[in-house]
Amino acid sequence: MPKIDWGDMPVPPSKEELEERGMSQYLIDRSTHPDYYVSNWPVVGADRRVLGAKARYRMPHINYQSVLITVISNRWLEGGWHRLQDMIRFTEKQGFHVALEEVDDMSVMPGDAIGIMRACAAMLALDSGFEWCLMLDTDTQLEEDTLVRLLAHDRPIVYPLIRDIENRYPGAPLSGPILPRGQGLQPVTWATMCCMLFNTKIFNCLSPYAWHGHDYHFAQCLAHYGHRIMVDTDTVVNVSRSPGRHPMKPWNELWKDIEVSRDKGLHEDRDRRPPPDFDPVFGEGYVSPHDGVYWADEGSAARWRVNGPNQPHKQGTTDDLDTNTEVDDAN
Numbered sequence: 001m002p003k004i005d006w007g008d009m010p011v012p013p014s015k016e017e018l019e020e021r022g023m024s025q026y027l028i029d030r031s032t033h034p035d036y037y038v039s040n041w042p043v044v045g046a047d048r049r050v051l052g053a054k055a056r057y058r059m060p061h062i063n064y065q066s067v068l069i070t071v072i073s074n075r076w077l078e079g080g081w082h083r084l085q086d087m088i089r090f091t092e093k094q095g096f097h098v099a100l101e102e103v104d105d106m107s108v109m110p111g112d113a114i115g116i117m118r119a120c121a122a123m124l125a126l127d128s129g130f131e132w133c134l135m136l137d138t139d140t141q142l143e144e145d146t147l148v149r150l151l152a153h154d155r156p157i158v159y160p161l162i163r164d165i166e167n168r169y170p171g172a173p174l175s176g177p178i179l180p181r182g183q184g185l186q187p188v189t190w191a192t193m194c195c196m197l198f199n200t201k202i203f204n205c206l207s208p209y210a211w212h213g214h215d216y217h218f219a220q221c222l223a224h225y226g227h228r229i230m231v232d233t234d235t236v237v238n239v240s241r242s243p244g245r246h247p248m249k250p251w252n253e254l255w256k257d258i259e260v261s262r263d264k265g266l267h268e269d270r271d272r273r274p275p276p277d278f279d280p281v282f283g284e285g286y287v288s289p290h291d292g293v294y295w296a297d298e299g300s301a302a303r304w305r306v307n308g309p310n311q312p313h314k315q316g317t318t319d320d321l322d323t324n325t326e327v328d329d330a331n
Contacts, residue, residue, distance in 0.1 A: 015027060039060070041060055041062065042062075043061075043062060043063065043064060044062055044063045044066075044097070044129075048064055050064055050065050050095045050096075051064055051065065054154055061131055062129050063097060063129055063130065063131065064131065065095060065096045065097060065131065065132075065151075066096070066097040066098075066099075066129070066130045066131050066132065067091070067096055067097070067098050067099070067130060067131070067132040067133070067134055067147065067151070068099050068100075068101060068124065068125040068128065068130040068132070068133050068134075068200075069084070069088070069098065069099065069100045069101070069133075069134045069136065069147075070101050070102075070103055070121035070122075070124065070125060070133060070134070070135050070136070071084070071100070071101070071102045071103065071136045071137075071138060072103055072105075072114060072117050072118060072121065072135065072136065072137055072138065073102065073103065073104075073105040073117065073138055074102040074105070074138070074270050075105070075138050075264070075265060075268075075270065076138045076270055076271045076272065077138060077139045077240045077241060077271065078240070078271055079141055079240065080138055080139060080140060080141060080142075080240070080271070081270075081271060081272045081273070081294065082272075082273065082274055082275045082278075082285075082294045083140075083141055083142045083143070083144075084100075084136070084142055085285065085294055085295055085296040085300070086142075086144050086275075086284075086285070086296065087142045087143070087144055087145075087146055087147055088100065088296045088300070089284060089285070089296035089297060090144040090145060090148065091147045091148055092296075094148050096147075096148070096151070098147075099130070100300075101121070101124060103117045103118075103120055103121050103124075104117070104120075105117065105265065107265075109258055109262065114211075115208075115211040115212035115213070116208075116211075116212075118135060118193075118211040119208040119210075119211040121133070121135055122135075122198075122200075122203040122206065122211070123203065125198075125200045125203065126200045126201075126203045126204070130200055131199065131200060132151065132197060132198065132199060132200065133197070133198045133200050133203075134147055134150070134195070134196070134197050134198075135193075135195075135196045135197075135198070136194070136195055137193075137194040137195070137239070139194065139239045139240045139241040140194055140195050140237055140238075140239055141165075141237065141238040141239065141240055142195075142237060143235075143236075143237070146160060146195075146235060146237060147197070149232065149234070149235040150197040150232060150235060151197065153185060153230070153232065155185075155199075155230050156198065156199045156201070156202050156227060157196070157197070157198055157199075157202060157222065157227055157228070157229050157230060158185070158197045158230050158231070158232055159191050159192075159195060159196050159197070159229060159230070159231045159232070160195055160231070160232055160235040160236060160237040161179060161181055161231055161232065161233045161234075161235065161236045161237070162174050162175075162191070162192050162194060162195065162236075162237055162238075162239055163236055163237070163238045163239070164238075164239055164242050164243070165238045165239065165240060166239075166240060166241055166242045167242065168242035169242055169243075169248070172242075172243070174191065174192045174243075175188045175190065175191035175192065175231060176188060176189045176190050176191075176216070177189070179231055179233050180233065181233050181234070181236055182233060182234060183233040183234075184232075184233060184234060185230050185231070185232055185233070186230065186231050186233055187228050187229070187230055187231075188219075188228075188229050188230075188231050189216070189219060189229075190215050190216040190218075190219035190229065191215060191219070191229055191231055192215055192243065193215050193218060194237075194239055195237050202222075202227065205225040205227075206221060206222070206225075207221075209221075210222075272292075272293040272294060273292065273293075273294060274287050274292075274294035275294070278294065284296075284297075285297070286298040286300070286301060288301055
């Protein structure tokens with residue numbers, strides 16, 4: 001897409017030029033003028049100036065450049081959590097307002113509620129007033145600048161180019177058509193849904209049903225409203241686990257995998273370790289002395305929530321965690 005030289009845009013006429021043209025009546029020089037309308041938005045986070053040239057065409061918003069990152073469950077694969085934290089810190093330094101929400105896993109059997117979880121994530125981002133929603137799976141290995149690069153396109157729907165490093169099914173496509181890297185922004189018919197950036201207004205036209213089914217079905221639902229998925233082939237995100245492709249598994253292997261996954265989901269601690277070479281003296285980030293969890297900064301650690309059977313919401317630092325919390329009467 002060619003770059004726009006904003007310096008070549010038409011310049012509004014000056015006061016003197018309007019007067020010379022006999023258009024003094026259109027000069028708004030007082031607050032009582034018939035054409036004076038008040039527009040005073042108490043903007044949260046960054047103000048309109050952070051948009052730069054984009055401010056020329058953006059509609060008013062309560063929270064410019066705001067992003068809700070919604071992670072589908074909290075079952076992080078190794079290396080995923082600390083990469084997410086580093087990306088959040090980098091993105092906030094670029095002037096964006098970033099929030100993080102891990103979506104509760106409501107699956108009875110592993111993965112059977114992913115559609116519900118994605119639909120809930122979409123409604124949360126829309127209802128809470130964010131401009132953008134980055135929806136992630138827990139096997140993504142983000143780069144520090146992944147989100148900033150995707151946001152720079154200012155498109156309704158942008159995915160990064162996904163690279164399956166496990167390669168359990170060699171040659172299996174992750175988009176249609178298959179895309180090489182380094183080709184800029186490319187349209188596709190469909191693409192794997194493990195990392196997706198949306199302008200939240202997209203969610204106004206998607207029913208909860210759209211999130212159920214496979215990647216192609218979701219792309220069909222977007223296309224029904226005239227939206228096309230764009231893939232940034234210059235922004236590559238690795239995934240550490242190949243797509244499940246359960247129909248390809250022998251019956252006994254499928255049920256064994258389900259049993260193992262369910263057991264891990266119920267009993268295995270979540271992997272929130274710092275990077276392997278993390279040095280708190282020289283590196284950015286914060287590791288909680290309570291449980292060894294790595295956060296983008298100490299402030300992030302103060303915004304956690306407990307959400308589980310008979311557990312009320314609680315705000316505070318992880319060091320304040322009381323494992324003997326009383327049972328909520330409402331439950």
